[in-house]
Amino acid sequence: MYSEKVMEHFTNPRNVGEIKDPDGIGQVGNPVCGDLMKMTIKVEDGRLVDIKFQTFGCGAAIATSSIVTEMVKGKTLEEALKVTNRTVAEALGGLPPAKMHCSNLAADALHRAINDYLSRKGGSGDGQDQSAGGHERGS
16 A cells, blocks of 8 residues: 555654754644644755654655655755655655645645745745645644
């Protein structure tokens, strides 16, 4: 059902936790399945120098959160905003159709954290969310 990469990130997730005094926070949730994700970021010179996550959810939710942190650490904000549910799922070697919403949540949490950072720094952050959407999101 799950790829080896999904199982690896579920059993050995990377970048778990919360950054103290983060530059941006992104929180999302799906009331249908109950998954909740929170990502915190540190930004220096327009790059994500650190990112951590806390996820309450299934194995796929934990794996997608973990892989997103690895995909974007060290990347520019512009590069990180290009992460989509599809690129998350592909990085994990695919997800079962019933679990694709987890990749949406992970991408959404990342985009919200970046948009939060941009709004704190005086940028609007508007229009930067390139996630697939389709979920009700928590704040």
